[in-house]
Amino acid sequence: MKELARTPRQIGSIIQRARKKRRWSQSQLAERAGLRQATISQVENGEKLAKLDTILAVLAALDLEFRIDERTKGHGQDIEELF
């Protein structure tokens, strides 16, 4: 893991991957996170700009968490552009 999450879209796809890895449906995740299936759908697709607590709830339900890290590694050029 340890995925980079700079945009709602990235966050959404990370969440989706984590959910599928657990073989959960959106409804199951929604229930665990105290949200609606429709909300999960929108979060995963990064369509709407979610609220922070919504994302935190989803992450917690997936046993994930945010970490805050420095952005510029090389402090000049990003060498680690793994792909």
Added chain:
Amino acid sequence: MKELARTPRQIGSIIQRARKKRRWSQSQLAERAGLRQATISQVENGEKLAKLDTILAVLAALDLEFRIDERTKGHGQDIEELF
């Protein structure tokens, strides 16, 4: 760095530390992030549940970023509970 960010309050204090380390005022950070000083204040104090894009904007302005990581380290027992 690489701080844990499970709650709005934690996120807020991390942001505040990063801002002070750069010796910026809330107004300066607000300007860079395209927000208001009042908003920065609330974010740092974790008073309101910010929107995701607000936090992302602040982090970007501070050259920080979110990373998503697994919550349970030891996947059974957390050995690395450094403290």
Added chain:
DNA sequence: TAAAATTATCCGCCAGAGCGCATATTGCGA
């Protein structure tokens, strides 16, 4: 300690997220 800067609050307003409820749409297995 007075002045200046920084930070914390307040008001009214507006946009949008998430809700309930419901229904398309899509995907997939039998």
Added chain:
DNA sequence: TCGCAATATGCGCTCTGGCGGATAATTTTA
């Protein structure tokens, strides 16, 4: 190909975050 599960949308509603615009309250510095 049919049928069901899973996912994506839609509508009206409520709630609240962030805004502009200020102004307290607190901290810093001269």
